Amino acid sequence: MATQFIDVDVRPTLRAGGEPFGAIMAAVANLQPGQGLRLLATFEPVPLFHVLGSKGFSHEAKEIGGGDWEVLFSPAAAAAPVDTAPAKPASDTDTWPSPVQEMDNRDLDPPEPMVRILAATEAMANGDVLSALLCREPMFLLPELAKRGHAWRGGFEPDGKTYKILIRIGAAKDAA
Amino acid sequence: MVGVALSRWTMSYFATAVLALIAAEGLMLAGVGYPHAAIAAPESLLLVHLVAIGWLSLLMCGALFQFVPVLVNRPLYSNTLPLPTLILLVTGLAALLLGFAQLGGTIQTPFGFFPAAAILLGAGFVLVLWNLGRTLWAARPLPLPARFVVVGLCSLAATVFLGIIFALVLGGVATKPHLLDVTALGLPIHVIAGLGGWLTFTAFGVSYRLLAMFMLAPELEGRTTHGAFYIGTAALTVAIIGGMAAICTSANVIWPIAAAAGLGLLALALYGGDIQHLYRARKRRVIELNSRMAGVALANLAATVVLGIGLLLAGRFNDYVGVIVFLVAFAWLSGFGLAKLYKIVAFLTWLECYGPVLGKTATPRVQDLVAEPRAQKWFALYFVAVWIAAIALLVTMPSLFRLGTGAMLLATVGIGVQLMRTRRLANVAPALRLPKGTRPPHLLHSSVQPS
Numbered sequence: 001m002a003t004q005f006i007d008v009d010v011r012p013t014l015r016a017g018g019e020p021f022g023a024i025m026a027a028v029a030n031l032q033p034g035q036g037l038r039l040l041a042t043f044e045p046v047p048l049f050h051v052l053g054s055k056g057f058s059h060e061a062k063e064i065g066g067g068d069w070e071v072l073f074s075p076a077a078a079a080a081p082v083d084t085a086p087a088k089p090a091s092d093t094d095t096w097p098s099p100v101q102e103m104d105n106r107d108l109d110p111p112e113p114m115v116r117i118l119a120a121t122e123a124m125a126n127g128d129v130l131s132a133l134l135c136r137e138p139m140f141l142l143p144e145l146a147k148r149g150h151a152w153r154g155g156f157e158p159d160g161k162t163y164k165i166l167i168r169i170g171a172a173k174d175a176a
Numbered sequence: 177m178v179g180v181a182l183s184r185w186t187m188s189y190f191a192t193a194v195l196a197l198i199a200a201e202g203l204m205l206a207g208v209g210y211p212h213a214a215i216a217a218p219e220s221l222l223l224v225h226l227v228a229i230g231w232l233s234l235l236m237c238g239a240l241f242q243f244v245p246v247l248v249n250r251p252l253y254s255n256t257l258p259l260p261t262l263i264l265l266v267t268g269l270a271a272l273l274l275g276f277a278q279l280g281g282t283i284q285t286p287f288g289f290f291p292a293a294a295i296l297l298g299a300g301f302v303l304v305l306w307n308l309g310r311t312l313w314a315a316r317p318l319p320l321p322a323r324f325v326v327v328g329l330c331s332l333a334a335t336v337f338l339g340i341i342f343a344l345v346l347g348g349v350a351t352k353p354h355l356l357d358v359t360a361l362g363l364p365i366h367v368i369a370g371l372g373g374w375l376t377f378t379a380f381g382v383s384y385r386l387l388a389m390f391m392l393a394p395e396l397e398g399r400t401t402h403g404a405f406y407i408g409t410a411a412l413t414v415a416i417i418g419g420m421a422a423i424c425t426s427a428n429v430i431w432p433i434a435a436a437a438g439l440g441l442l443a444l445a446l447y448g449g450d451i452q453h454l455y456r457a458r459k460r461r462v463i464e465l466n467s468r469m470a471g472v473a474l475a476n477l478a479a480t481v482v483l484g485i486g487l488l489l490a491g492r493f494n495d496y497v498g499v500i501v502f503l504v505a506f507a508w509l510s511g512f513g514l515a516k517l518y519k520i521v522a523f524l525t526w527l528e529c530y531g532p533v534l535g536k537t538a539t540p541r542v543q544d545l546v547a548e549p550r551a552q553k554w555f556a557l558y559f560v561a562v563w564i565a566a567i568a569l570l571v572t573m574p575s576l577f578r579l580g581t582g583a584m585l586l587a588t589v590g591i592g593v594q595l596m597r598t599r600r601l602a603n604v605a606p607a608l609r610l611p612k613g614t615r616p617p618h619l620l621h622s623s624v625q626p627s
Binding site: 107109110111114115118119120121122123135136137138139140141142143144145146147161 | 179180181245246249389390392394395459460523526527531532534535536539542
């Protein structure tokens with residue numbers, strides 16, 4: 001079954017410094033059953049993957065040159081079975097999905113980064129990944145993540161000053 | 177990478193330490209020890225050890241059990257050992273104080289307390305060194321702040337080693353001529369290793385990390401910080417090893433100490449430059465009370481160094497060595513310790529109480545656990561009182577000294593009450609205090625939840 005895609009090009013809006021989220025959601029609301037959305041953006045719109053994923057859309061993103069991205073959002077029934085192993089326990093060899101939320105906590109007073117990260121993880125679904133930038137290793141956060149059953153991967157970026165942590169919700173619980 | 181759990185017994189160390197400080201200030205107010213007695217009189221030594229072991233060392237040990245793991249990103253080797261360690265240290269200190277009281281003729285018993293003090297304190301500090309040493313050893317290669325702590329711990333070992341020799345000689349157990357020489361001449365080395373190596377050098381290492389963390393300043397690992405570390409380590413090595421060698425070879429102990437002083441000044445200057453840079457390069461413009469008061473303590477350290485150099489140049493250092501020791505102990509180390517304690521108690525209490533429910537329900541901020549304007553008055557009184565007492569020592573006015581120490585006592589009690597209120601969550605608005613799923617923290621130990 002071929003999916004008919006409706007084009008939404010938000011590149012002019014983004015280049016003008018605008019916020020295209022409203023227009024995208026309006027276009028999604030106007031889709032007929034079986035129709036998909038072809039989105040053109042100036043970056044990989046990771047947060048949108050999660051938002052539309054929760055509405056039953058799968059996505060296929062590819063870079064189309066000049067830093068621009070084309071993303072095909074297909075309604076679930078029409079989606080190709082690309083990723084069929086979501087329940088696999090997280091181990092270091094697994095590839096984690098792209099983060100659905102990214103935060104930059106580098107300029108926050110301790111323990112505000114920890115507070116924000118834990119608040120965000122509570123609002124996320126199992127299997128989702130959160131990415132956060134910090135200015136040091138979050139020593140007191142890690143036991144709390146473990147207690148809540150989340151898995152994490154972290155390390156310093158090449159600049160040696162920014163610590164990036166990826167947290168996968170509930171992944172440690174699945175592994176256990 | 178597993179992160180760091182709460183240190184179970186750190187709050188007991190802090191509580192005991194603050195009580196020891198209050199007791200010492202009470203004794204000074206009562207006119208016990210220097211300047212009412214000679215600086216080397218038994219009652220002065222009683223006072224000095226109550227401050228150095230009871231207050232400063234217990235404070236430092238409690239803090240290190242929590243923060244060495246943070247510095248090296250490893251769990252503490254044992255979270256159980258700190259309690260028996262504390263019991264050994266407190267009973268050992270009690271025996272030591274009784275030993276000094278015995279030495280001064282205040283109490284008379286048929287048996288001596290010094291050997292017991294040597295065994296108990298020796299065992300207690302060996303457990304401290306074992307626990308922290310194992311934690312640090314597992315974390316090699318060490319980051320720079322942790323290496324300061326390693327040198328501090330080595331100095332602690334030297335201090336305790338000398339202290340045990342002194343106690344055994346004074347207790348009449350050891351009679352070997354060499355050990356008598358060490359007891360007669362080794363006091364400056366014991367003091368330098370204790371106040372300079374163990375307490376000050378460790379505080380330097382911890383301050384690099386804590387100040388950067390609380391003021392959002394860049395972590396320093398550059399040439400000046402390495403310089404402060406290597407030159408400071410060299411100064412302590414020359415003072416301790418060189419000093420001991422001088423005593424054992426009947427050379428004059430003043431030479432290694434003079435050489436160490438020169439190196440030490442250089443290390444202090446590098447450290448001072450680093451710390452100024454941390455305060456200037458901070459991203460956080462409005463800093464909390466703990467960082468402001470730590471700044472006052474650091475300025476006190478600088479002023480003490482300047483005063484020391486002035487006295488040395490004037491050839492009066494030996495007459496006023498008591499003032500320098502007083503300033504190092506109270507204006508610098510105690511001021512810095514109280515300032516950091518104010519933050520650490522709030523942070524650890526917050527983490528213990530609200531960590532498990534963060535993000536699940538509304539929780540207070542760390543700053544909701546403290547009442548800074550109230551505490552600031554007590555800190556201001558504390559520092560002014562210390563300056564008054566130090567001036568009284570300089571101009572030899574014992575009655576003014578007692579006034580100063582009385583004000584110090586009042587201020588310390590005030591700060592202690594604030595710390596207790598923080599631990600009891602008394603400053604938190606009642607509606608926010610204990611959300612569902614939380615329970616009030618115990619005053620003296622932290623519940624370490626299984627992860």
